[in-house]
Amino acid sequence: MFESLSMPLVFGAFALAALVVLVLGTKMAGLADRIADSTGLGEAVTGGLLLGAATSLSGTVVSLTAALDGRAGLAFSNGIGGIAAQTAFLALADTVYRKANLEHSAADVTNVFQAALLSLMLVVPLGAVLTPDMSFWAVHPASVVLVVIYLMGAYRTADMKENPMWKAVDTKETRHDTPDEETTSKEDPKRQIAVFVAMMLVLGVAGWVIAQSAEQITDRMDLSAALVGALMTAVVTSLPELVTTLAAVRRGALQLAVGGIIGGNSFDVLFLTLSDFGYRDGSLYHAIGQGDLFWLIVGQAMTAVLLLGLIVREKQGPGNIGWESVLMLSIYGGAVGFQAWSG
Template identity: 60%
Template sequence: MLIPMISDLPVGALLGVCAAAALVILLCGLRMTALADRLADRSGLGEAVVGGVLLGAATSLSGTVVSVTAALDGHASLAFSNGIGGIAAQTAFLALADLLHRKANLEHAAAELANVFQGALLLLMLTLPLAAYTLPELSFWSVHPVSALLVVLFAVGSIATQRVREAPMWRPVRTRDTREDVPDEDDPEPRRTAVLVLVFAGLMAAMATAGWALSLGAAELTARFDLNASMVGALMTAVITSLPELVTTLGAIRRGALQLAVGGIIGGNTFDVLFLTFSDVGYRDGSIYHAIGTPDLFWLVVGMMMTAVLILGMLYRQRHGPAGIGVESLLILGIYGGAIATQTL
């Protein structure tokens, strides 16, 4: 059994397990970007929708496994902070990606109503765990009703995002720096779509396995050194399992798939909120929203602040800002850096 083996490993070997899991997650995430771009073109769904739903959910799979495994083991804080911390980390990655796209502010060039809509959906979903925490504890079979509501919102929001893309009621002003989502004329992948889907599924399975190993390693390190579970979840497992989002975002920008880059981050964040639903189901000692502490809520608020700034940036669409990136990117990095500083002092 792997679980007793993990507990018997020395510190160096534990760190090696976490590093190996991070490498698998990183490499799988890199390959997924190209496949998602091809599938977006072949399906006709568009980069924003495929990035926000398919790629966002796929790259979040390893993080899902981390949260569920932690919840099943009774580590409520680690499970909660892993999902919420990932949202903050991935939003910061998008601000870093703005540095790579030098022609204009990324939020300006990747103008797409579907991404704005999903950003607002994400902000709405983030308010529900906070509401659950403030309300009296209520659960059915140890699952809070908010967990079910999050799934409903995600499903309805995903359908609505596709409808918004197909029949938008307003369109962003096109400028010389706006990059249109136009399918590639030459498809570099000669394989059939079904084969691409199977390869994509295989990469997802590898990422899930890596996420499971990472969760076990992180939980063991937390217990062995009496670390703050919220800090480990928000700044270790969340960042590692968010590496696919960083890789896919940078890879998408290099390919010119800007809507895919932005949509992948926002969609991944939206799916990450569902970590709380999965964790609530896995946590058997009652509602997970009433088993967390103030540090976990801190990262929830940070995620909400960063998401709000991102939405404002997508609406304002500043073409050029200080240091060659948008003001919203600087604010996002400032919020994330300040949050890390306040929690590590």
């Protein structure tokens, strides 16, 4: 279908799908905040599980579509590149919140746990790449391990909300997750979730359009899959995370902002599982290039810096943001520059 379109129409479809992702992302942040209040789940859990998975749906479709078309590099780099981009978005949100360092004010043990879980998940595909090629029905065991880790982590995340064993030290800059009483009493959670699911489905369609457009751009302009996946589709499909994070920060829903990014990143790692199932020529992890592996290392490094920032909870740093935000932006900026230079 997209093969018959001219390049201007391909770019037009790409831009239109990106706009749909951007608009829906704006609306989903406020809705997720109200769902957190009306259901009693709290911002960190809603951000880490519901919002994180929902805003990642378009990226999921991109990776799965690419894998089904036999494009292992695009499928892999889209998911992993999105992790780096979204972590950088959190650093950008820190520049918007002027009262204190965002990681200090949004202190929540759930987000610390989710960041550690993400670090663990990122080690799994790296191990798969470095070990001998193996697969069962063209699926590598690492893909199944990722799902197990994610589900166990999701269970512990929800349980941690009810039975926390650690608590962050309160300061005058700490912003607590306090439900809006008017939202809790007047809004129907079932209706909110139904609207949220409808938005997710539209994001999925937009993701398919982005995937098809990206494949044509890669082929016709003779660009590397790592470049297109990590810097084009990954950034575009990560726009909901950028918009929802900035919107959540402006609403004062800081735990939702941080949890949405970390939870979305954890869900993005599962792109690899879906892609491995969709890629029918053997193990996805042994069909990628060094450029794709590069973004896996970048994502791991940025996640480690974020986790350190959540633990240290520096109140203020250069430009009234934390040093971890400076480091995350530096790592991402350097990685983008290197990828653009190397092609």
